Amino acid sequence: MSAGLSQTHFWVGNYMDPFADAIEAETDLAFTRFYAGELVAVGGELDALESGVISVAAPMLAPYHEGRFPLSDVTQLPTYGTDSRMITRAFQRLLASEVEVSAGKTFYDYEIADKGLVAWGLGATGAYAISTTGAELTRVEDFRGMPVRAGSALHTIVLERLGVTPVTMPAASAYEALSRGTIDGIILSIGDWVSYSLEELLTYTVTDVAIGHWQSYLAVTQRTWDGLTDEQREAWGRVAGAVTASNAEYIDEQDRDVRARAQADGATFVAVQQLPVEMRDHIARAAAETWIQWIEQTERNGHPARATAVLWAELVVAQGGALPDGVADYLSLGSR
Secondary structure, eight states, X not given: OBOSSOTTSTTIIIIIHHHHHHHHHHSSOOOOOBOTTSSSOTTOHHHHXXXXXXXXXEEEOXXXXXXXXXXXXXXXXXXXXXXXXXXXXXXXXXHHOOOEEXXXXXXXXXXXXXXXXXXXXXXXXXXXXXXXXSOOOOSGGXXXXXXXXXXXXXXXXXXXXXXXXXXXXXXXXXXXXXXXXXXXXXXXXXXXXXXXXXXXXXXXXXXXXXXXXXXXXXEEEHHHXXXXXXXXXXXXHHHHHHHHHHHHHHHHHHHXXXXXXXXXXXXXEEEGGGSOHHHHHHHHHHHHHHHHHHHHHHHHTTOOHHHHHHHHHHHHHHTTOBOOTTHHHHTTGGGO
């Protein structure tokens, strides 16, 4: 069982380990655990599963497998008023949905089963926010040319629409880049700051607009899954679901705790609703345009992004989240 992330990360210390502990307690399965990329680096999980180097990816970080999980990026589309628990519930429903997004295929068929995998969603990250090392973002001009870390292709779309200069890098490289001034900001969930020691560096954050939420998977191959007994599979699925729910609760709590500590140390958090109207409108327009651009370019690449986005939007709204202005009309949700 391999994680490319360290045990301080909430997908490892609060998902991988509790999951493995529970399975070992309930069944005769046992795991040899590898952390922080000591066996398989971030983005190498799928190849390692397919080659048999590992039996379990915990997590398999889908967004780092460029082009191989094209629809999983849907959770990174911007939303308003969402947290980990809301997005986690929406994603669980997306994985279980019987709605076809392509001819005869559900989201799970298209993204997971067709690759010979069996997978479960983790707790979603908290809302990804734009944070800086001190620069205040109160005018549209403040975005222009600012180098900001992007963690995925979809983040790059958002940042370009805002007018900043995207710099793509893993979050693990952000500390040095922020310290040196190579970048002035980052898109990352607040609770994830502790995983990369960023609390001392980030002092200004715009909140209440999510630059999406990252979702990833606990994954095994179909071959590995078929090799388990019925009792082992039953325990596995049940434990995975329970740990996912507790993971989301932990992530929301960690977001609140990290924010409270940062505020106590002088960091500033500004709700998007408190920004000047011109700035609010600029962010909302960039958020809506990100949905459109991601859908259209993913469709051009031959993937059913529009059907997936429609289903995702409905699931997010059903959980109490809000879409950027114009997205519902673009997706014709009112007519469904």
